[in-house]
Amino acid sequence: NAGVTQTPKFQVLKTGQSMTLQCAQDMNHNSMYWYRQDPGMGLRLIYYSASEGTTDKGEVPNGYNVSRLNKREFSLRLESAAPSQTSVYFCASSDRRGVRSYEQYFGPGTRLTVT
Amino acid sequence: AQKITQTQPGMFVQEKEAVTLDCTYDTSDPSYGLFWYKQPSSGEMIFLIYQGSYDQQNATEGRYSLNFQKARKSANLVISASQLGDSAMYFCAMRPNQAGTALIFGKGTTLSVSS
Numbered sequence: 001n002a003g004v005t006q007t008p009k010f011q012v013l014k015t016g017q018s019m020t021l022q023c024a025q026d027m028n029h030n031s032m033y034w035y036r037q038d039p040g041m042g043l044r045l046i047y048y049s050a051s052e053g054t055t056d057k058g059e060v061p062n063g064y065n066v067s068r069l070n071k072r073e074f075s076l077r078l079e080s081a082a083p084s085q086t087s088v089y090f091c092a093s094s095d096r097r098g099v100r101s102y103e104q105y106f107g108p109g110t111r112l113t114v115t
Numbered sequence: 116a117q118k119i120t121q122t123q124p125g126m127f128v129q130e131k132e133a134v135t136l137d138c139t140y141d142t143s144d145p146s147y148g149l150f151w152y153k154q155p156s157s158g159e160m161i162f163l164i165y166q167g168s169y170d171q172q173n174a175t176e177g178r179y180s181l182n183f184q185k186a187r188k189s190a191n192l193v194i195s196a197s198q199l200g201d202s203a204m205y206f207c208a209m210r211p212n213q214a215g216t217a218l219i220f221g222k223g224t225t226l227s228v229s230s
Contacts, residue, residue, distance in 0.1 A: 033217050040124075042206060042220040058217060090160065092217075102148060102210045104218055106160035 002026055006091050006107035013081040013114045021076040021110050023091030031094045032074035033104065034058075034066060036087040043090065049074055081114045088112070117142045119209050121221035128197045128228055135182070136192040136224045138207030144168075148210035149190040150218060151181065155203040163205075166190060197228045 004025045013019055025032065030051045035043040035058075045058030047066040055066050063085060065077045074093075078085060088111050092104040118141045128134040140149065151163040166174045166181045174181040182191040194201055204225050208218040 035217075035220075040222060042119075042222040043208075043218075044220075045217040048217050088158065092160075102218075103150065103162060103165060105162075106152075109158050109160075111158075 004091055004093055004105050004107035006089075006110050008110060009108065011110060011112050013078075013112065015082060015114060017081050018077065018079050019081065020078075021089055021091075021112075022073070023075065023107055024073045025091075025093040025105070026072065027093060027095070027105065028071070029093035029095040029105070030071070031102075032068065033092045033094070034064075034074070034076045035090045035092065036060065037090060037109075038087050046076065046089075081112075083114045086112060086114045117144075117209065117211055117219055119207050119219050119221035121207055121224050123224045124222075125225045125227065128226065130199060130228060130230050131196050133193060133195045134197055134226065136194070136205050136207075136226065138190045138192065138221060140188050140190060140207075140209050142188075142209065142211065144212040146212040149181070149183070150208040150210065151179070151190075151192045152206045152208060153201075153203045154206065154223070155200075160206075164192065194226075197226075199228050199230060202226060202228045 007022045033048040034046040049055045049068040052071045091107040094102045094104045120139045147168045149166045153161045164176045164179045180193045204223045206223045207221045
């Protein structure tokens with residue numbers, strides 16, 4: 001039971017390049033999320049998917065696109081990377097079941113640098 | 116607007132002492148959840164404790180307890196008997212009362228434990 005996995009762990013891009021961050025969960029959760037973490041800002045929501053087949057914008061969606069490929073996988077795409085997108089990206093998943101309703105389980109993060 | 120406020124950018128404590136990390140929240144929902152996560156220097160997000168808005172008693176998980184004062188909209192984390200391994204960033208987060216919605220995070224508090 002791997003929980004939430006993310007690839008890659010580290011990435012360096014040049015301005016204007018594109019890339020896709022991959023996320024998968026094996027907990028059969030309905031909801032998945034992408035956050036970015038910047039120093040002094042906490043975690044901010046980029047996009048989320050409440051259930052398979054749906055996606056919605058979060059607080060900071062500009063410059064990103066997402067795909068909920070199936071129940072397990074939720075990818076984040078940067079079409080034309082900018083230095084302002086240098087950040088640590090976390091994928092998370094959650095479900096309503098359990099006492100700690102909607103507790104989010106986080107992946108290990110992707111550290112992205114755009115030069 | 117729904118918001119989490121952590122007013123202490125950094126806290127310092129000696130080993131074996133107790134420490135309180137402050138968190139206030141703002142929501143008009145009658146039902147919500149409050150979480151604390153720990154982020155050590157290695158970067159992963161570790162769940163610590165959860166409090167539901169209708170829970171009558173304050174949550175406890177080992178050395179962690181949550182001082183929940185609903186009328187004051189505060190959810191402070193208390194760590195008893197601090198250990199060197201408690202040195203980390205701590206985030207307070209709120210889950211609004213909607214299925215599939217993301218957590219709203221505070222900006223975090225850095226805790227440093229010295230011997």
